[in-house]
Amino acid sequence: MLSLVASSVAAMPPSAVPPHAPLDTFLAQAVGDDGYLGAVALVSRQDQVIYHGAFGHADPQGTSLHEDAIFRIYSMTKPVTSVAALMLVEEGRLGLDDPVAKYLPVFAQLKRVTGGDADAPQLAPVARTLTVRHLLTHTAGFATGGDDIRVASALLQRQAPEEAADLAGYADRVARAPLADEPGTRFRYDGVNTEVLARVIEVASGQPFDRFLQARILSPLGMRDTGFEVPAGQRARVMALTSRDAEGHRVLADTPSARTPGVPLRAYTSGAGGLYSTAADYLRFARMLANGGELDGVRLLKRETVAMMMSDQLAAFDPAVPAPEPGEGFGLGGYVITDPAKTTRPGSPGQFGWSGAASTYFTIDPVRHLVIVLMSQHLPVEGAPALPKLAGPFYRQVYADVSP
Numbered sequence: 001m002l003s004l005v006a007s008s009v010a011a012m013p014p015s016a017v018p019p020h021a022p023l024d025t026f027l028a029q030a031v032g033d034d035g036y037l038g039a040v041a042l043v044s045r046q047d048q049v050i051y052h053g054a055f056g057h058a059d060p061q062g063t064s065l066h067e068d069a070i071f072r073i074y075s076m077t078k079p080v081t082s083v084a085a086l087m088l089v090e091e092g093r094l095g096l097d098d099p100v101a102k103y104l105p106v107f108a109q110l111k112r113v114t115g116g117d118a119d120a121p122q123l124a125p126v127a128r129t130l131t132v133r134h135l136l137t138h139t140a141g142f143a144t145g146g147d148d149i150r151v152a153s154a155l156l157q158r159q160a161p162e163e164a165a166d167l168a169g170y171a172d173r174v175a176r177a178p179l180a181d182e183p184g185t186r187f188r189y190d191g192v193n194t195e196v197l198a199r200v201i202e203v204a205s206g207q208p209f210d211r212f213l214q215a216r217i218l219s220p221l222g223m224r225d226t227g228f229e230v231p232a233g234q235r236a237r238v239m240a241l242t243s244r245d246a247e248g249h250r251v252l253a254d255t256p257s258a259r260t261p262g263v264p265l266r267a268y269t270s271g272a273g274g275l276y277s278t279a280a281d282y283l284r285f286a287r288m289l290a291n292g293g294e295l296d297g298v299r300l301l302k303r304e305t306v307a308m309m310m311s312d313q314l315a316a317f318d319p320a321v322p323a324p325e326p327g328e329g330f331g332l333g334g335y336v337i338t339d340p341a342k343t344t345r346p347g348s349p350g351q352f353g354w355s356g357a358a359s360t361y362f363t364i365d366p367v368r369h370l371v372i373v374l375m376s377q378h379l380p381v382e383g384a385p386a387l388p389k390l391a392g393p394f395y396r397q398v399y400a401d402v403s404p
Contacts, residue, residue, distance in 0.1 A: 020051050026397050030390060031056030036359065037242050037250065038065035039376040039390065040279045043398055044287060046369050050402055052279075059240040060252065067279065070230055070238045071375045072257055072265060074273040074356035078194045080285065081271035082136055082333025084201050084213060086305050094204045096133040100140075100196065103203040106175035112141065113178050118154035123178050130183040135197040136332040137187070137313045139321055141179035144190030152180035161192070166268045167199040167209055184317050187324050191272030194333075198271025210269040220298045221288060223281040228274050230262030238262045238276065239377040241358060244384040253358075253379045273357070279375045282362060286371045289352070290364045310352040310364070312336045346396045361391040372398055 027039050038056025042049060058065040088094035094103075101108040107130055115122035126141070134140040143152030156177040164170040174192055181188070198209045205212045210228055218226050230238055238261035243253040252258050257265055265274045284295060289310065293301030301309075312329025314321040315338075323329050327342030337343050337351040345351070345363075353363030359376040374394055380386050 020401050022397055022401050023051055023394075024053055024055075026394060027053060027055040030388075030394075033250075035387060036376045036378050036390070037240060038069075039374065040065065040067050040069055040071075041375070041394065042067075042279045042283045042373045043402065044283060044371045045402065047287060047291070049283075051398070058237075060242075060250075065239065066237075068225070068237060069375070070225060070234065070262075070276050070278055071360055071377055072238075072241060072356070072358050073275050073277045073282065073360045073375075074265075074358055075191070076277070076282065076354055076356040076360050076362060077271060077273050077275040078191075079289075079333045079354055080213065080217060080275065081194050081198055081201070082309065083217060083285075083289075083300060084209075084271075085132065085136065085197055086301055086309060086332065087216060088201065088204050090302060090305055094132060094200070096136070097131050100130045100132060100135065100200060103200045104171055104175070104196070106172055110175075111178045112182065113143070113149070113152040113155070113180060116151060118151050118158075121151055121155060121178065126179060126182055128183045128185070130179075132197070132200060133313070133332075134183045135193045135200070137321075137330055138189045138193045139184050139187055139314070139317070140193050140196070141181035141183045141186065142174065142188065142190065142192045143177065143180035144188045144192055146180075146188065149180035152178060156192075161195070162266070164268055167195065167202055167271075170268055171196050171199040185319075185321065187314060187321050187330060189324065191270070194272035195268075195270060198269070201271070208269070209271060217285075217300060220300065221281075221284050221295060223277070223284055226275055226277040226281045228269050228276070229264045230276050232262070235262035239375075241377045241379055243379045243381045244387070246384055248385040253381075255379070258379075279373045282375075283371060283373045286362050286364055286373060290366065290369070290371050309333060310336060310350065310366070312338050345392060346399050355391060359387075359390060361394075363391075363395060368399075370398070370402070 040054045043051035054065045054067045110126045111123040114124045143156040159173040159177050161170045161173040202209050241253040241258035288295040292303035293306045309332040314329050327339040329336045329338045334354040337347045348367035351365045355361045359378045361374045
């Protein structure tokens with residue numbers, strides 16, 4: 001449940017943080033009639049906030065955007081879910097290399113597509129066991145997009161897992177569809193992996209997923225404005241969700257949460273993309289990871305567990321799973337920079353982070369001791385001109401402005 005208390009960063013007097021004119025200029029130029037509606041950014045270094053700012057508007061009516069605005073963070077929910085799973089691993093209630101079927105027996109007799117078509121598919125039993133680690137690394141083999149797996153994708157879509165009322169129903173629907181790949185052989189990023197993981201967390205913990213997150217992560221970290229639904233009294237703080245039409249004009253996005261800000265993003269508590277949050281709240285979560293699992297005297301994970309989470313897992317598979325992007329690997333819930341010379345992202349070796357579908361971003365640079373959180377609410381749609389992405393240029397400006 002979200003709190004009625006605004007974030008401490010939002011209440012910080014402007015004089016408390018040194019100005020960074022280039023960052024202000026970048027964000028001011030990114031918002032406007034032809035750009036993003038608004039944006040909030042926070043940068044910390046060595047646990048001190050060195051930059052904060054809010055630019056643009058919270059809605060099409062011209063309401064000023066404030067730093068305590070609430071955002072749909074979509075896939076930035078995934079790292080939170082990953083931390084929840086790793087907490088159970090540390091407690092011995094979950095094993096990274098445990099079969100998923102140990103917790104969800106419906107996954108015990110998996111098959112994969114070997115040919116045919118959606119009406120007459122050719123199937124074969126999988127040779128590899130689907131594990132919890134595969135869910136965390138998006139290597140489970142689920143049929144999540146791609147022209148090369150149209151048959152498997154169609155079979156998964158027929159199960160309509162996103163229409164499920166709860167995580168148990170979601171997992172059951174996914175288990176009825178055959179895999180596209182052998183587990184542990186191909187990286188295919190998609191929310192299916194994390195939704196199934198969220199159901200595993202429910203079973204392993206004996207608690208509903210949302211209650212586990214609230215009790216074990218959100219409340220201990222003081223993330224008072226983060227949750228799966230925004231209370232009615234706080235919904236005025238939710239930034240409007242925009243997209244573009246075919247002519248490139250900014251319009252309200254065609255989603256229930258755009259029409260009614262603050263409502264649950266899914267019928268089930270989505271571990272892949274269901275959270276609302278603020279920049280200040282998410283900064284606390286990211287700082288906890290940057291500090292090796294601890295923040296303000298509250299420890300969620302051991303330092304070595306966080307190091308594993310933020311290290312490339314794909315190269316350790318036998319055989320290694322090809323990396324999703326040049327110079328990058330994937331950890332337990334986010335990208336990891338393995339070679340800064342090859343990646344398009346600015347950063348350092350071991351840098352970890354992720355983004356959300358509606359233009360929310362975070363990154364942790366352990367070499368420079370930087371944490372960057374950047375939040376907006378623009379949802380790209382197929383067939384409409386895309387806005388330039390914010391994260392890469394903003395990160396570069398941060399590095400130019402505050403590094404080394």
